[in-house]
Amino acid sequence: MIRLLSTDFDGTLVDHFATPPVTPELFELFGRLQHAGVRWAVNTGRDLAFALDGLREFHFPVEPDYILTNEREIFHRDPAGQWRDYGDWNRRCVLAHDRLFQTEAPYLEEFLRYVRTETEAELIYENERPVGLCAKDDGEMDRVVARLRSTRKPGSQFNFQRNTVFLRFCHSDYSKGAALGELCRLTRVTPAETFAAGDHHNDLSMLDGRFARWPAAPGNAIDEVKAVVEKAGGYVARARCSEGVVEALRYFMEVRRLGPEGAAAKVG
Ligand SMILES: [Mg+2]
Structure with a gap:
């Protein structure tokens, strides 16, 4: 069962050339998954302030549980709601x-x-x-x-x-994949419970199956990313960006039956 989502931001959740840049279906699905106990990490090359800017700029009504920044750092919220270093990573x-x-x-x-x-x-x-x-x-x-x-x-x-x-x-020890591996260790989530989605070279380390058993690429991903996702037994979507992420999650939930209780039945 999928318990953790690790998603790139630009070009994976956000389509800078589309209107709207993020499909409302993604907001609805992520909200429902979080309600069912699934945690969501934005895993991005942006720094923390720029990642938070992005979530505001594109009007995300759902908030990530974790933000992995600069392709290597891990942040979570403290009890007061402030973003803090997670562990000593x-x-x-x-x-x-x-x-x-x-x-x-x-x-x-x-x-x-x-x-x-x-x-x-x-x-x-x-x-x-x-x-x-x-x-x-x-x-x-x-x-x-x-x-x-x-x-x-x-x-x-x-x-x-x-x-x-x-x-x-x-x-060489630090990448989106390595940071995701550490997040899984800290949260006691296994790769078999982890979904990851990305579109470009800097996402490859989290899409090759080592850290997330269920990798996905939106239709706009570069060919190298699609090849790695396919080789890892993941899902390459036809749709672009957020619509592609929704397509991939629906595949894993409906066809592979990996959705959490209380979320899978309502999909589609
Ligand atoms: Mg990207």
Whole structure:
């Protein structure tokens, strides 16, 4: 039975090109699932403030139980309703990245020189630390990623998360999938009880079956995501974004009979 939903936000729940950007059916279904005890985590590349902005901007009448941010951090609400670090994962994540940026400084300097001199990509800084970049287009991002893959040392922990034309540097132990694994550990939910949905490269780590037995991709997902979801025995929807997520959840609830008591019977 599904007890936890882990959903990407942009391009998975929100269709920035559609009116409305999120189908009311998704709000209704998520509300009903939460009422039946299913927990919902937004698992996004946005930071916490930007994720909360998104929920307001697109008028979500339902609230996530957890927000997983920057493709690696985990937040939940404290009893007063404030969003807080969940466990010590975020602290360990910060330490791991501090160490990574120290040990990989020579490599990073060389890579940044390549970006500055051989691409039109814009480097992104946070607190004076280079944290990623924005490429001119998909083709340039393909070249940047190929460069990273071919130049980093074998066994290096220096990794990256790619989402459209954005790329974030990260430690190889941290990803949307790893954060979801930690959330499952903290909440005592198993992969067999977890649904995940995403549309782009940075979602792959939560869609390959390791952390969520029931992965899904909306129809607008990139081919690489659809292939990984199919290989993991998940569901690739025909519909786009939120309509595709509703389609996938209906499949798992109606056809696979994985819905919680009290929610499955009312679907459709
Ligand atoms: Mg997305």
